[in-house]
Amino acid sequence: MITLNSIVRDLAQRLPQPQTIRLNGTSDIELLDAQLRAEVIRQVKDGTRVPGYLLGVGLDAKSVKGEQYHYVTGMQYLTPADGSGVANLCAYASPGCKFACLNTAGHGDPRMGDVVQLARLTRTAYWQYQRSAYWTQLIKEIDALIRKAKRKGMIPVIRLNGTSDIVWERTRVVVDGVTLASNIMALYPHIQFYDYTKWPFNKRETLPSNYHLTFSRSEDNHAEAMHNLAMGRSVAVVFNTRKGQPLPESWNGYQVIDADISDLRFLDANGVICGLRAKGYAKHDDSGFIVEASN
Ligand code: SF4
Numbered sequence: 001m002i003t004l005n006s007i008v009r010d011l012a013q014r015l016p017q018p019q020t021i022r023l024n025g026t027s028d029i030e031l032l033d034a035q036l037r038a039e040v041i042r043q044v045k046d047g048t049r050v051p052g053y054l055l056g057v058g059l060d061a062k063s064v065k066g067e068q069y070h071y072v073t074g075m076q077y078l079t080p081a082d083g084s085g086v087a088n089l090c091a092y093a094s095p096g097c098k099f100a101c102l103n104t105a106g107h108g109d110p111r112m113g114d115v116v117q118l119a120r121l122t123r124t125a126y127w128q129y130q131r132s133a134y135w136t137q138l139i140k141e142i143d144a145l146i147r148k149a150k151r152k153g154m155i156p157v158i159r160l161n162g163t164s165d166i167v168w169e170r171t172r173v174v175v176d177g178v179t180l181a182s183n184i185m186a187l188y189p190h191i192q193f194y195d196y197t198k199w200p201f202n203k204r205e206t207l208p209s210n211y212h213l214t215f216s217r218s219e220d221n222h223a224e225a226m227h228n229l230a231m232g233r234s235v236a237v238v239f240n241t242r243k244g245q246p247l248p249e250s251w252n253g254y255q256v257i258d259a260d261i262s263d264l265r266f267l268d269a270n271g272v273i274c275g276l277r278a279k280g281y282a283k284h285d286d287s288g289f290i291v292e293a294s295n
Helices: 004-014 034-046 061-069 095-100 115-129 131-152 222-230 280-284
Strands: 055-057 071-076 155-159 173-175 178-181 192-197 211-216 235-239 254-258 273-277
Touching: 034 115, 055 131, 061 071, 071 131, 095 280, 115 131, 131 155, 131 173, 211 222, 222 235
Parallel strands: 071 155, 155 192, 192 211, 211 235, 235 273, 254 273
Antiparallel strands: 055 071, 173 178
């Protein structure tokens, strides 16, 4: 039987050095060599290293699917949870979700090299240590995304927590000591922002009208997931359904929609289950994060 420990052992044996994957007892996965990570952080702090970009556009399969509906998505990928060593960006992460995080799916798979993980670490350190420059760059990139979408006759949308769970609605946009807006959504009131979150409903109940959240179920937040559904917020659930196979029709009495068809969660009806198929390391989860499709 494949277990979380056996898959990590297997991956660790196959990976080239110095990149390592190590389970440290709480399902934290170390995707970069500690010395390399420290060097990247040092360079970001002293200003000699900056992110190539913050918003990826058309770089991952999920957001590309939105283009058939005439949406172009700017997606930001940071280092999730406390994996960067500089900040914990996922206050409510569980052991299961840290292991199964989208961070290790697709281009983020460490078996494909460390370029993507280094870029995510650089952005995370930039966010943490160069906040003013971070906002300046993000604003520039959002403006470019809006122009690009206009040229293509498409609608720009933004997901800043591709692999993080920052409370953007309570994060002021401050550049060179000057507050530009109470949050990034207020700076772009006509642009749709959206994210998934594990924060309890009552801690993120009041949102800007252009910010949509989907609650994300883990192995340790079932009651909170049910509360979100009762309050009308949709809940993302990852099933062990194989690629190409149909998801269950319902879960705990709520309709399941296929959320793999696109990432455009703000178009969903309220209070539905956004069913996802396990990807990346999640396929090997044994924590309870992944739900049996028969449930
Ligand atoms: S909270 Fe979300 S982004 Fe953070 S580690 Fe868990 S699955 Fe990944």
